[in-house]
Amino acid sequence: MPSKQRNVSGLALTLAKQTWLIDCGEATQHQMLHTKVKPRKVSAVWVTHLHGDHVFGLPGFLSTRSALDGSSPLTLYGPKGIKKWLELTMKVTGSYLGYDLTIVEYEDGDTFEQDGHIVTVRRLEHRFPSYGFRIEAPERPGALLVEKVKALGIPSGPIYRTIKQSDTFEFEGKTYASKEYVTDTVAGPVVAILGDTVPCPNAAILATGVDVLVHEATFMQAEAKLARQYGHSTTVEAATLAKTAQVGRLIVTHISARYQGRDEAFVDEVRTVFPDSHVATDFFEFTVGD
Ligand SMILES: [Zn+2]
Ligand SMILES: [Zn+2]
Incomplete structure (x- = not known):
């Protein structure tokens, strides 16, 4: 649920020229108004799963992009069912898009190339089919000697x-x-952005060695039982994965509204296990690579 301090899930990944959205919960477009993210620059939206807190902002965002003269094509990647839901919503509400929208329903293990980046999709474990993405930037040219x-x-x-x-x-x-006059090419940064999940082997596969892991931590460790009941992870579980997968940085998201006003205790618990961690707040920005 949204709180006054924290909206539901919506993340923007800014590449050299394009921007991607990962999930688009209700009011994501309203929050974007407070940032530099421009709807017309969004070339792809990646949806981790169809729970409302991750997709209810999509019809509004897609329509606004059209109203703001967004004319370049957009590709929407999501699990099975997203096409039926979105097409019906657009049809029933008489919404018209002035750009080409391609909807791709991915499956576990799929790999895509989008804007020069390679994205691997794997199924996670949640109360509802939920997925994570490993996003690999292209190699960078070497430096001039x-x-x-x-x-x-x-x-x-x-x-x-x-x-x-x-x-x-x-x-x-x-x-x-x-x-002879340029250093070897440098591997591009790699990030893993996961949907809602309990700890599972595929989460570890996606996260292995990434520069940045974005992982949910809905509950603190004291509520571990609740976390399991609702198909979510705790602070300690997210941080433990970051540690074992040897990631560079951990950013935890999807914090339950019950912890409002207890930010410090929450951050402390994550950092006890993995010191290089951040707890995302709305409008939090992080630069990957240089
Ligand atoms: Zn969910
Ligand atoms: Zn959720």
Whole structure:
């Protein structure tokens, strides 16, 4: 449920040019108004599962994107059932979109390429079919070995870009192999963003070695029984996964409204197990990589 301090689930992942939404709970579009996230720049929406706190904001967001002159195509990825629900909702409410909306119903184990990124989908364990995503950014070009280039007598200029982007380059009639003057490519950052779940093997597979893991922690450890009853994880469980999967950073989300006003105790409990943790608040931003 939303509280005055915390809305339901909605996360934006900003890439070089595009933005993705991961889940779009009710009033996500209202919260976006307080951020730099622009609906027309959203190229994909990834839905972890069809519980209302993760999808009830979708019809409104998609319609507003159209009203704000969003004309570029958008791909919506979600579990089975999302197409039927959304198409019926749009039809019954007479909603019209001025852009191409492609709805992809994924299955456990699927892999997609979207905006140059590779996304792997795996089923988690919840009271309702729920999934997580492992998102891998493309490799980055190596850095220019400036001293070595200067030693050839080449002054800085547009040729530096040519050296980084082409296999060979020419200078004063001689041809050089670019790879001698650029470091090896660097692996892009990897993040895992998981839907609602209890601890399960697929969560660990998706999270292994990622730079950032976004994981739910609906309850504190004292309410572990409730967590199990409702198909959710606790602070300690999320942090334990972060530790065993050797992730760089943990960001916990989906905090129960019952902990309102107890932020400090909540953060402390997560960090007891995994110190490099953050508890997401609305409008919290985190930069992955450099
Ligand atoms: Zn759920
Ligand atoms: Zn939920």
